[in-house]
Amino acid sequence: MPVPIEEIAEEMYKMVVECEGKRNLKASDLTKAMIAKYGEENCSKEDCKKALRQLMDSGRTVYSYFGGSYVTLPKKEGAAPD
Amino acid sequence: MSAQPAKRITDIGPPHYEKFLPPIIKKNYGKWLYHERIAPGVFVHVAESGDRVWTVRAGSPRLLSVQTLRQIAALADKYSGGHLRFTSRNNVEFLLDNPDNIEPLKRELQEMGFPVGGTNNAISNVVHTQGWVHCHSAATDASGIVKCVMDALYDHFTSESLPAKLRVALACCLNMCGAVHCSDIAILGVHRRPPKIHHDALRKMCEVPTLIASCPTGAIRPATVDGRQSVEVIEAQCMYCGNCYTVCPAMPLNNPDTDGLSIWVGGKVSNARTAPKFSKLAIPFLPNNPPRWPEVVDAVVNIVNVYAANARKYERMGEWIERIGWPRFFELTGIPFTRYHIDDFKHAGLTYARSTHIRM
Amino acid sequence: MAVAEKIDTPLLDELEKGPWPSFVTEIKKARQTSPMCDDLLGQLELSYREKIGHWKHGGIVGVLGYGGGVIGRYSDVPEKFPRVAHFHTMRINQPAGWFYTSDALRTLCDIWERHGSGLTNMHGSTGDIIFLGTRTEELEPCFQELTANGFDLGGSGSSMRTPSACVGPARCEWACYDTLKLCYDLTMTYQDELHRPPFPYKFKIKCAGCPNDCVASIARADLSIIGTWKDDIQQDDDAVAAYAAEGVNIQKDVVDRCPTRCMEWDGAKLTINNRECVRCMHCINVMPKALRPGKERGATILIGAKAPIVQGALLSSVLIPFVPEEELEETVKELINRVWEFWDEHGMNRERIGELIQRVGMANFLDAIGLEPVPEMVSAPRDNPYIFFRTDEEQA
Numbered sequence: 095m096p097v098p099i100e101e102i103a104e105e106m107y108k109m110v111v112e113c114e115g116k117r118n119l120k121a122s123d124l125t126k127a128m129i130a131k132y133g134e135e136n137c138s139k140e141d142c143k144k145a146l147r148q149l150m151d152s153g154r155t156v157y158s159y160f161g162g163s164y165v166t167l168p169k170k171e172g173a174a175p176d
Numbered sequence: 177m178s179a180q181p182a183k184r185i186t187d188i189g190p191p192h193y194e195k196f197l198p199p200i201i202k203k204n205y206g207k208w209l210y211h212e213r214i215a216p217g218v219f220v221h222v223a224e225s226g227d228r229v230w231t232v233r234a235g236s237p238r239l240l241s242v243q244t245l246r247q248i249a250a251l252a253d254k255y256s257g258g259h260l261r262f263t264s265r266n267n268v269e270f271l272l273d274n275p276d277n278i279e280p281l282k283r284e285l286q287e288m289g290f291p292v293g294g295t296n297n298a299i300s301n302v303v304h305t306q307g308w309v310h311c312h313s314a315a316t317d318a319s320g321i322v323k324c325v326m327d328a329l330y331d332h333f334t335s336e337s338l339p340a341k342l343r344v345a346l347a348c349c350l351n352m353c354g355a356v357h358c359s360d361i362a363i364l365g366v367h368r369r370p371p372k373i374h375h376d377a378l379r380k381m382c383e384v385p386t387l388i389a390s391c392p393t394g395a396i397r398p399a400t401v402d403g404r405q406s407v408e409v410i411e412a413q414c415m416y417c418g419n420c421y422t423v424c425p426a427m428p429l430n431n432p433d434t435d436g437l438s439i440w441v442g443g444k445v446s447n448a449r450t451a452p453k454f455s456k457l458a459i460p461f462l463p464n465n466p467p468r469w470p471e472v473v474d475a476v477v478n479i480v481n482v483y484a485a486n487a488r489k490y491e492r493m494g495e496w497i498e499r500i501g502w503p504r505f506f507e508l509t510g511i512p513f514t515r516y517h518i519d520d521f522k523h524a525g526l527t528y529a530r531s532t533h534i535r536m
Numbered sequence: 537m538a539v540a541e542k543i544d545t546p547l548l549d550e551l552e553k554g555p556w557p558s559f560v561t562e563i564k565k566a567r568q569t570s571p572m573c574d575d576l577l578g579q580l581e582l583s584y585r586e587k588i589g590h591w592k593h594g595g596i597v598g599v600l601g602y603g604g605g606v607i608g609r610y611s612d613v614p615e616k617f618p619r620v621a622h623f624h625t626m627r628i629n630q631p632a633g634w635f636y637t638s639d640a641l642r643t644l645c646d647i648w649e650r651h652g653s654g655l656t657n658m659h660g661s662t663g664d665i666i667f668l669g670t671r672t673e674e675l676e677p678c679f680q681e682l683t684a685n686g687f688d689l690g691g692s693g694s695s696m697r698t699p700s701a702c703v704g705p706a707r708c709e710w711a712c713y714d715t716l717k718l719c720y721d722l723t724m725t726y727q728d729e730l731h732r733p734p735f736p737y738k739f740k741i742k743c744a745g746c747p748n749d750c751v752a753s754i755a756r757a758d759l760s761i762i763g764t765w766k767d768d769i770q771q772d773d774d775a776v777a778a779y780a781a782e783g784v785n786i787q788k789d790v791v792d793r794c795p796t797r798c799m800e801w802d803g804a805k806l807t808i809n810n811r812e813c814v815r816c817m818h819c820i821n822v823m824p825k826a827l828r829p830g831k832e833r834g835a836t837i838l839i840g841a842k843a844p845i846v847q848g849a850l851l852s853s854v855l856i857p858f859v860p861e862e863e864l865e866e867t868v869k870e871l872i873n874r875v876w877e878f879w880d881e882h883g884m885n886r887e888r889i890g891e892l893i894q895r896v897g898m899a900n901f902l903d904a905i906g907l908e909p910v911p912e913m914v915s916a917p918r919d920n921p922y923i924f925f926r927t928d929e930e931q932a
Contacts, residue, residue, distance in 0.1 A: 289558075
C-alpha cells in the first residue's frame with residue numbers, strides 16, 4: 095500500500111523537529127529514513143521528493159547551508175549567530 | 177516566511193538562448209566555416225552561406241553596475257542590432273554584421289574605459305572570485321589585485337605579442353571558486369594559521385561530528401573545554417584549508433597578520449598539444465599589501481616577462497617550463513626554491529624527480 | 537536617490553588609477569541609485585585598512601521552496617555599515633552561451649535596481665549572472681519579478697550547479713555538438729536538482745564544443761562533456777599552401793608541435809595520419825581556414841573534476857571516449873541518473889563525485905554504473921600489483 099505523500103511529509107517533519115539542534119539532516123537522510131520505515135514498495139524516492147517539496151513550499155521547513163545543504167525549521171533571520 | 181502569492185512562478189529555468197541570438201547567428205547556426213583575426217580584440221567568422229560576423233571583444237572589471245550595463249546595452253543597440261554576449265572570462269562581445277561599425281564601436285568602448293583585446297596570444301581577462309567585496313573566507317581581496325595586475329599587464333591584453341595565450345586567474349582562498357588550479361598564472365589567497373575556536377558559538381551552531389569529519393587531515397578532535405564539549409585542533413596537522421570554517425562558522429581562520437598570497441604557474445585547460453595540467457607552486461607566500469599589492473604585481477609581471485622572452489611560439493607557460501625544466505624556471509625568474517615547493521599531501525611522491533634527467 | 541554623503545575612501549581611490557577598468561568606479565557609479573553602495577565602499581575601505589574581510593557566513597536565506605540560488609551574507613560590523621547589514625547574493629541562471637538582447641539586459645538592470653545594490657557580476661565563476669547584495673526581504677519580490685520576466689535562479693549548496701556552455705555552434709566552426717542546446721536541455725530537465733539540493737555536495741556540468749575547452753570543463757566540472765570527432769580532419773590543401781605562402785612555418789609551428797607526430801609536410805602537401813591523431817586541436821587552431829574537425833562529430837564524456845576542497849584538486853577523467861552527437865543527450869541523461877544514484881547511495885557529506893571515485897576505485901564505480909572498462913579511461917594500466925581479485929570470478 096503506497097503511503098500518502100502527506101503522511102511521509104508529516105513523518106519527515108517530525109524527524110526534522112526531533113533533530114533540531116542535535117543533528118543536521120540532508121534531504122537524502124530524510125529520504126533514506128522514510129524508505130527504511132515504510133519500505134521501498136510503499137514509499138519511493140519520488141514520493142519522498144514530493145513530500146519534501148510539500149514541506150518546503152508550505153514554508154514549514156527551509157533549506158539551510160553550512161558547507162552543505164540541510165533541511166531545517168525556519169529561523170527568524172538566517173544570520174550565523176555569534 | 178511571507179504568505180504565498182496567488183500565482184508564484186518557479187522552475188522555469190533560464191530564457192531559451194534562441195530568443196537572444198542575433199539574426200545572422202540564427203541563420204548560420206552550426207554552419208560556420210572558419211575564422212580570421214582582424215586586430216587584437218577583433219575577429220571575423222565566415223559561414224558556409226558566405227555571411228560574415230565580426231566580433232569585437234572588450235575587457236570588463238566583472239563587477240559591473242547597472243549603470244554601466246545600460247551603457248553596454250546602448251552600444252549594442254547602436255552597433256550590433258541590440259545583441260551582445262559575454263565570454264567565460266568576463267569579456268563582453270559585440271557581434272556585428274557590418275564591419276563599418278568596428279572602429280566607431282572600438283572608439284566608444286575605449287572612451288568608456290573598456291579595453292578592446294583579449295584574443296589569441298594575449299592575456300585575456302582574469303577569472304576571479306569575490307574577495308573582500310563579498311566573501312567570508314577570503315584571505316585577500318580579489319577585484320583589487322586583479323585591477324592592479326591588469327593595469328600592469330594592460331598592453332598584453334590589447335596586443336597579441338606573447339608566444340601563446342596566457343590565462344591569469346585569482347582565487348582568494350583555497351576553496352578556489354574559479355579555475356585557478358589550471359591557469360598559466362594563478363594568484364591564490366592563503367591562510368597560514370590554524371582556525372581560532374570560538375567555543376561558545378561552536379556549541380550553539382555547529383554539529384561536532386560533521387566538523388570533525390570535515391578535516392581532510394584529521395586534525396580536529398573532540399575535547400572538553402571549561403568542562404564542556406567542544407573540539408581542539410592539532411595545529412601541526414592543520415594545512416589551513418578552511419574546510420572546517422565552511423561547515424562551522426565558529427572556526428574562523430582569517431588573520432590580517434599572516435594571510436597573504438601565493439603564485440602558481442604552468443597550468444592549462446585546453447587539450448591543444450599537451451594534456452591539461454595543474455598549476456604548480458612558484459611563490460609560496462607574498463604579503464597582503466593593499467591597495468596596490470606591489471609584491472604580487474611585480475612577481476606576476478616578472479614571470480610574464482621571463483616567459484615572453486624565453487618561450488617558443490605556441491608554447492604555453494607550462495609547456496615552456498616542461499621543456500626547459502623547473503630548475504631553469506627558478507633560475508630565470510630569480511624565484512627562490514624552498515621546502516614549501518615540495519609536495520607533502522596525497523600523491524606527493526608523483527612530483528619527486530624519479531630519473532637522472534638533470535640539466536647541469 | 538541622490539548621492540547623500542561624501543565617503544572617505546583613500547585606499548580604494550588608488551584603485552581608480554591606471555588603465556584597466558575599475559570595480560571601485562563601478563561601485564561608486566551604483567551609489568547614484570543605491571545607498572547600500574555607500575556602506576559597501578565604507579566596509580571595503582575598512583577591509584583594505586585592516587587587511588581582513590568583514591563578511592559573515594550566510595546560513596539560512598533563500599526564496600520560498602528553493603534551497604539554491606541565494607548566498608546569504610551579513611556584515612560583521614553592521615553598526616558601522618547598517619546598509620550592508622544584509623548583503624545577499626542572488627545567482628540567476630544565465631542564458632546558454634551568455635547571449636543577451638539589450639532589452640533583456642535592461643530588464644535585469646531594472647529589476648536589480650528596484651531590489652538590490654545595482655551591482656552585478658557578468659558573470660560568476662560557474663556562469664550565473666550574479667546580483668551582488670540585497671536584504672532578506674527583497675529576495676522573494678526580486679525572485680518573483682525575475683520569473684515574471686522569464687529568468688530563474690541558478691544553483692548553490694548541495695545542488696546541481698547551473699550548467700554552462702561555450703559559444704558552440706552559435707559562432708564557432710569547431711563545435712562538435714550543439715553545446716547550447718545540450719546545456720539548455722540538461723538545465724531544464726534537472727530544474728528540481730538545481731533548485732532543491734538533494735546531493736552530498738555540488739555537481740557541476742559544463743558543455744565544451746571542442747578539446748580547446750573554453751569553459752574549462754575538464755578542470756571544473758564533475759561532468760565534462762567535450763566535443764570531438766571520430767573520422768578524419770577535414771583538410772583543404774590549397775588553404776594549407778596559402779598559409780605556408782603567408783609565412784606560417786608548417787614544419788615548425790604545426791608538424792613539430794603535433795603531440796603524436798602524426799603529420800608530415802613535404803613543402804607542398806600536408807599528410808595527416810588520422811589514426812594516430814589525438815584530436816588535440818593544435819593544427820586546426822593554427823590554420824582554421826585549412827583544417828577543420830571531421831564530420832562524424834560527438835563528444836567525450838569525462839567525470840570528476842574539482843578544486844582542492846576537500847581531498848585535493850582533480851581533473852576530469854575519461855568515462856566514455858566517444859558518443860555520437862545524435863545519441864549525446866540521451867546518453868548523458870542516462871549516465872547522470874546512474875551516477876547520481878551511486879553518489880546518493882555512497883557519497884559522504886561534502887564529497888564530490890571525483891573524490892568518491894577515488895575512494896571506492898574507478899573499477900567499482902564502473903561496475904555500479906554499468907560501464908565496461910576500456911583502455912581510453914587510463915593513461916596507463918596499473919603498475920601496482922596489489923589487485924583485489926573478485927572471488928566470484930573464475931580463477932584465470
